[in-house]
Amino acid sequence: MTENNYYQLEKSSKNKKIIYRWILFIILGLFAIYYIAPLYVMIVTSFKTMEEIRQGNLFSLPSALNFEAWDVAWNGQGFSAGDVFLKTYFWNSVKLVVPAVIISTILGAINGYALTKWRFKGDSYIFLLFLFGTFIPYQAILLPMSRTLGSMGISNSIYGLILVHVVYGLCFTTLFCRNYYISISNEIVKAARIDGAGFFKIFFRIILPISAPILVVTVIWQFTMIWNDFLFGATFTFGNEAPIQVALNNMVLTSSSVKRYNVDMAAAIIAGFPTLIVYVLAGKYFIRGLTAGSVKG
Amino acid sequence: MANLKINDINKNFGSTEVLKGINLDINDGDFLVLLGPSGCGKSTLLNTIAGLETSNSGEILIDNHVVNNMEPSDRDIALVFQSYALYPAMTVRKNVTFGLEQRKTPKEKISEALNEVSNLLQINELLDRKPSQLSGGQRQRVAMGRALVRHPKVFLFDEPLSNLDAKLRVEMRREIKKLHKRLKTTIVYVTHDQTEAMSLGTNIAIMDQGKIQQCDTPKNIYNKPQNMFVADFIGSPSMNLLEGSLNNKMFKPNGSDNVQIPLEKYDFINKNINNGSIFLGIRPEHVYFDKVNEDCFGIKLKSEIIEYTGHEQIITFNFSGQQFLGKFPSTIDIQMDKELDLYIDLKQISLFDKNTQNRI
Numbered sequence: 303m304t305e306n307n308y309y310q311l312e313k314s315s316k317n318k319k320i321i322y323r324w325i326l327f328i329i330l331g332l333f334a335i336y337y338i339a340p341l342y343v344m345i346v347t348s349f350k351t352m353e354e355i356r357q358g359n360l361f362s363l364p365s366a367l368n369f370e371a372w373d374v375a376w377n378g379q380g381f382s383a384g385d386v387f388l389k390t391y392f393w394n395s396v397k398l399v400v401p402a403v404i405i406s407t408i409l410g411a412i413n414g415y416a417l418t419k420w421r422f423k424g425d426s427y428i429f430l431l432f433l434f435g436t437f438i439p440y441q442a443i444l445l446p447m448s449r450t451l452g453s454m455g456i457s458n459s460i461y462g463l464i465l466v467h468v469v470y471g472l473c474f475t476t477l478f479c480r481n482y483y484i485s486i487s488n489e490i491v492k493a494a495r496i497d498g499a500g501f502f503k504i505f506f507r508i509i510l511p512i513s514a515p516i517l518v519v520t521v522i523w524q525f526t527m528i529w530n531d532f533l534f535g536a537t538f539t540f541g542n543e544a545p546i547q548v549a550l551n552n553m554v555l556t557s558s559s560v561k562r563y564n565v566d567m568a569a570a571i572i573a574g575f576p577t578l579i580v581y582v583l584a585g586k587y588f589i590r591g592l593t594a595g596s597v598k599g
Numbered sequence: 600m601a602n603l604k605i606n607d608i609n610k611n612f613g614s615t616e617v618l619k620g621i622n623l624d625i626n627d628g629d630f631l632v633l634l635g636p637s638g639c640g641k642s643t644l645l646n647t648i649a650g651l652e653t654s655n656s657g658e659i660l661i662d663n664h665v666v667n668n669m670e671p672s673d674r675d676i677a678l679v680f681q682s683y684a685l686y687p688a689m690t691v692r693k694n695v696t697f698g699l700e701q702r703k704t705p706k707e708k709i710s711e712a713l714n715e716v717s718n719l720l721q722i723n724e725l726l727d728r729k730p731s732q733l734s735g736g737q738r739q740r741v742a743m744g745r746a747l748v749r750h751p752k753v754f755l756f757d758e759p760l761s762n763l764d765a766k767l768r769v770e771m772r773r774e775i776k777k778l779h780k781r782l783k784t785t786i787v788y789v790t791h792d793q794t795e796a797m798s799l800g801t802n803i804a805i806m807d808q809g810k811i812q813q814c815d816t817p818k819n820i821y822n823k824p825q826n827m828f829v830a831d832f833i834g835s836p837s838m839n840l841l842e843g844s845l846n847n848k849m850f851k852p853n854g855s856d857n858v859q860i861p862l863e864k865y866d867f868i869n870k871n872i873n874n875g876s877i878f879l880g881i882r883p884e885h886v887y888f889d890k891v892n893e894d895c896f897g898i899k900l901k902s903e904i905i906e907y908t909g910h911e912q913i914i915t916f917n918f919s920g921q922q923f924l925g926k927f928p929s930t931i932d933i934q935m936d937k938e939l940d941l942y943i944d945l946k947q948i949s950l951f952d953k954n955t956q957n958r959i
Binding site for chain 1: 646649651670671672676677678680681682684685686687688689697698701702745
């Protein structure tokens with residue numbers, strides 16, 4: 303081939319590359335719009351008045367930033383009976399999520415550490431049971447759990463709900479931590495044993511300080527699961543003890559005469575906000591932690 | 600510093616026997632190398648000495664005390680691991696002193712001991728770094744520092760150099776030798792690298808299939824292997840083992856009609872052995888082109904393959920159908936596919952019984 307031919311080939315492959323790039327970005331952009339559109343509608347609707355909603359287009363911007371719907375969703379309308387609002391229930395959820403996440407994460411980490419670094423007879427079967435536990439559907443444990451909570455005297459309380467979420471989440475946190483710790487060299491634990499450290503000393507001084515990637519994963523996972531849970535909350539609590547997702551449901555479904563879309567939208571955003579924050583702050587670590595151990599580093 | 604005695608140790612993992620009746624006697628200040636192919640049980644034996652594994656039967660004595668039921672930390676031993684096993688979240692300083700802290704050593708004593716080892720191993724500048732910021736050789740030094748700082752009775756090394764590159768490995772090998780010369784501690788060192796074993800050990804125990812095949816000085820291991828496994832395992836390329844028959848102190852190799860090698864100068868263990876199927880072992884470096892001494896036996900062999908490695912060349916000959924290697928300096932010119940005159944040094948041979956595979 304001549305010099306000219308090579309030049310032509312190089313040019314055409316360069317053009318091809320640019321075209322493919324553009325196609326890629328256009329497709330990605332379409333998907334992004336598709337996924338973001340509902341959130342956009344929620345946000346603009348929450349700032350509109352009912353008048354605007356009735357008249358206007360779904361995608362049109364509000365005429366002014368109107369916080370009234372947000373205020374109603376958070377604080378209620380001021381009359382006592384039948385007025386559902388989110389403030390109390392939001393704090394219920396916080397009081398539920400924080401201890402439940404911390405306890406289930408710590409217990410999962412200790413389980414994973416014991417299952418990988420202090421092998422004992424039958425440990426693989428115990429791990430298998432944990433693995434099996436992750437496949438148990440929510441509905442299957444409703445009845446036995448309510449009996450248990452009843453006999454313990456903590457039904458319809460935040461404590462009961464904490465216990466439910468810790469027990470249910472333990473399988474997941476154990477699985478995550480076990481898979482992470484199995485990639486950590488056993489020789490570190492042996493060295494520490496020879497240095498004279500025991501089970502918990504090794505865990506807290508040596509293993510826990512290098513567990514950040516997987517702890518972030520379990521925290522995000524547990525936070526999302528517990529915060530977004532509706533079924534356990536609706537089953538094991540009622541009235542003032544309910545978590546936010548139950549309150550959101552009550553608020554949206556029980557409004558009497560007119561559907562207040564702006565209030566519903568504001569309430570939904572409030573209910574979803576904490577998980578959004580967690581993902582934005584720690585999402586980077588989430589992906590890193592999920593893939594940790596899959597590639598030897 | 601102390602002696603170490605291992606009496607009849609057996610260890611099973613389920614139904615597989617990993618250690619089958621190991622006996623070792625290691626004197627104070629000895630450097631014993633456990634050498635063997637992978638899976639021979641040498642690391643298990645080391646872990647058993649350390650107390651990280653328990654044996655099914657037998658006794659381990661450190662300083663004449665039975666330590667079988669003691670925790671690893673109470674045995675007064677230190678172990679250097681292949682992966683170094685440094686604590687990733689701690690600085691080098693913390694890594695080295697962690698063991699002393701666990702033993703509630705007073706602060707002044709700790710900093711004194713830290714100073715001593717960091718000077719000895721030249722890790723002074725590294726003390727505030729994390730293990731991830733160190734090179735392989737530096738990590739190795741820190742791992743040794745962590746072991747040295749406690750002044751244990753026995754040092755255990757589990758393939759400590761196998762993660763280093765070739766050049767660094769030779770350097771660190773020499774440093775370990777220096778350390779041993781200086782500290783005169785009892786050391787048990789596991790490796791699968793025979794050069795490392797030969798150059799470091801005052802004694803070498805060759806292990807295979809859970810048994811000790813031979814425990815002796817490096818010289819005796821090399822020159823007087825007790826069985827065919829040891830003969831074949833040690834040396835690169837390994838010893839030529841010619842199959843043949845013994846008859847009246849004459850060796851007749853299989854497949855050749857006219858060659859008879861006289862063995863009257865060989866030092867038989869059992870003087871009465873006079874005939875039977877045997878193997879004659881001769882190392883490739885004891886094959887020459889010239890008659891280097893009185894005990895050389897001349898033979899004509901056909902050269903077939905040449906392997907040039909720079910400082911030497913390995914020639915494959917055909918010994919009436921059996922493969923026969925010779926190692927020569929790379930300076931001489933050797934023609935292939937030609938009958939050549941060779942001399943075998945009969946003072947250097949080893950004879951093995953074909954059935955028992957043991958030296959005769």
